[in-house]
Amino acid sequence: MHPVRKQRLILVLVLVTLSSVAVGFVTYAMRENMDYFYAPSAFAAGEVPFEKRIRAGGCVVPGSVQRAEDSLDVRFVITDGEAELAVVFDKILPDLFAEGEAAVISGRLMQDGTMRADQVLAKHDETYTPPEVAESMVSHESCADGAKI
């Protein structure tokens, strides 16, 4: 290879390496801010501020969803396998919201440790199966398998 071209090749590699390192440091410094939501164990560890708009994510514990009979009010519990967080919500839940599935909740953490939600989003997983295949598999409605979030 011609020495001039070799020099330019080295310059290009240095440019890419240096910019990767720089961006790597920035993302490393912001690693917690890059998370879209807190896991329930972060709430249990006291890392989440009270009365501030935050997001929580976790698997909806099967059997924990309680709906009010005269209003849209709903209460449920989410978990990440280590800790649990109680959520109250008073609007319409998304279609894919289900027990044993993940959900991401925006709202405020109240002093009593429950979360008052103003938005609930359903987080679907990366598996795609036809209904017949899904039925023949073991029921998926539990948060046991690592409570993937």
Place this chain on the structure above:
Amino acid sequence: MAWQWFHRLGSPRWFYQKTNVWLPWLALASVVLLSVGTVWGLGFAPEDAKQGNSYRIIFIHVPAAFLALAGYYIMAISGAIGLIWKMKLSFAVMRAAAPIGAVLTFISLFTGAVWGKPTWGTYWVWDARITSMLILLFLYIGVMALSQAVSREQVADKASALLALVGTVNIPIIYKSVDWWFTLHQPATIRLTESSSIDPSMFYPLLTMIIGFYCMYAWTLLTHTRALLLRREVRTQWAQQELAGGK
């Protein structure tokens, strides 16, 4: 001597005449694969147990996102080759790749928003995957703008190649964002090292669409590069001959 083939590859005339033969085949392959994949995916693949029919948007969303990422590397590597070997052809490929990549990135963001509403319950969230994909769109638009911003073509080529190279940092971030951070976007379905978490009856139409998108990408990129080359080389004899022969 060993580099001779490489320099010949950089000749616009040689490239123009070689690719003339490939274009009809690429066009045929993309039309056939995309039609088969679309009919198969939308009409014959079973619906998803949880998402019903709304999952079918993956047949466009996933291939477009694949090519948006792969196309960025094509753009950046062409830019690097242009910087190192001062090759006109590779700068033309870089310029041609930018708008195609921008359109593919926009398609994946748009189909993602359309898909997000019925499944997540929202069109848009600022999670790591979606935000880094938006940055990719801005990078593509930046390369397009920079390559037009300077009237001296060689300066514009160099500047946009440098921007494209710095932007490559974003590609692994997009790819790994769903594993590194908590995001609303689900992790990857198709994995090279582990088994994919998609039923074969849905995977094969998806694979057809992905290969079809690759063919369509190659077809569009070559056509656009050829047009750019003709415009750049319009004063040369071969370009004049091609232009006269085309009529």
